[in-house]
C-alpha cells in the first residue's frame with residue numbers, strides 16, 4: 001500500500017468500527033462488497049469468533065461470502081420471506097441526499113437486491129466518497145452479454161460515453177460480474193437528475209441493473225480527518241458520538 005492511501009484506509013476502518021457499534025445480537029446482516037465493506041466484515045468476524053455477537057448474514061458477492069466464511073460468520077442464502085435487519089456497504093460516491101453510485105467492484109446487482117431486502121441500508125465511507133453532485137465516478141451497468149452492442153449504442157445516445165470494463169488481471173478479456181454478465185462504465189459527467197437517468201437506463205433492454213442507488217439508504221457514516229459524521233436524508237449532519245444505536 002502506498003503511504004498516501006493510509007489515511008483513507010484508516011478512515012474506512014473507523015467507519016467500519018462505528019457501524020459495528022450498532023450491530024446487535026440476533027440481527028440478520030447484509031454484507032456489502034469492496035474494500036470498505038471488507039473492513040467491516042473483518043471486524044464483524046472478530047466479534048463473532050469471540051462469541052460477543054450472534055448474527056447471521058447474507059453476502060452481496062462471492063468475494064464477501066468467501067471472506068465471511070473464512071472468518072466464521074454464519075451465512076444465509078436468499079429464501080422466500082427472508083428480511084434483513086441491516087445491510088452495511090460501501091459506495092463509490094454519495095451526496096447529501098444519500099443518493100449513491102455503486103458498482104466500482106462489479107457487485108451492484110447483488111448489492112441492490114440485498115439492500116432492497118433490508119430494513120436499513122447503512123453506508124460506510126471515507127471522506128473522498130462524499131460529493132456535492134454525483135458523476136465524477138463513472139456509472140456502472142451490469143449488462144447481458146448478447147445485448148452489449150445495443151446497450152453501448154443506447155448509452156451513447158444518452159450522452160454516457162460507455163466503456164466496457166476489462167478484467168484487471170487479464171485485460172484482453174472483459175470483466176464479468178458474479179452472474180457472468182458484462183460491466184459497462186458510463187461517463188456522463190455530473191448527474192443533475194439521477195432519478196431521470198435511472199429511469200432511462202432501466203428502459204434499455206439488456207441492462208440488468210445500474211449503479212444508481214436512490215431512496216434506499218437510511219444513513220451513512222462518513223469519516224473525515226478528525227470527525228465521524230452521520231448523514232441521514234433530510235437531517236442535518238450529526239456527530240457519530242451522539243448515537244448509541246442505529247440513527
Ligand SMILES: O=C[C@H](O)[C@H](O)[C@H](O)COP(=O)(O)O
Nearest residue numbers: 034035036090103105106107
Ligand atoms: O461493486 C462494488 C461496490 O459497490 C463497492 O461498495 C464500491 O465499489 C465501493 O468500494 P470501496 O469500498 O472499495 O471503495
